[in-house]
Amino acid sequence: MSPLWLRIYAGNVAVRVMLDTNILLSALNRIPYELVYTPRQPAPGLFEIRDPNDYAVLYSAITEDVDIFITGDKDFENLNLDTPEILTPSQFLAK
Numbered sequence: 364m365s366p367l368w369l370r371i372y373a374g375n376v377a378v379r380v381m382l383d384t385n386i387l388l389s390a391l392n393r394i395p396y397e398l399v400y401t402p403r404q405p406a407p408g409l410f411e412i413r414d415p416n417d418y419a420v421l422y423s424a425i426t427e428d429v430d431i432f433i434t435g436d437k438d439f440e441n442l443n444l445d446t447p448e449i450l451t452p453s454q455f456l457a458k
Contacts, residue, residue, distance in 0.1 A: 397427075397429075399423050399424065399427035399429060400423065400427075401419045401420065401422070401423040402419070402422075402423070405418060405419045405422040405423070405426075406422070409422055409425060409426075410422075410425075410442060410444060412438055412439070412442065413438045414436075414438045417436065417438050417439065421439065421442075424447050425444070425446070425447065428446070429446075429447040430446070430447055430448065431447055431448050431450060431455065432447040432448065432449045432450070433450050433451070433452055433455050434449065434450075434451070435451055435452060
């Protein structure tokens, strides 16, 4: 996650649930995270996903041993992967 992504995400979520963006951003900034990099040419065949543009993102999460993958993209539902654990933002916040 980048600081810019956190600001954009916090703004979008805050509008949807009627929270103060600064309060939400403060909470999100307390969550530990690591940056991982996506290779230009990820190896094919690790898993199957409908949208080919999503392959590189999830490939990076798998190969970089990410614990939790947070997304609202429905293409990531029901992939039956052991890791990472794929959660929606709501599921993550409920944990």
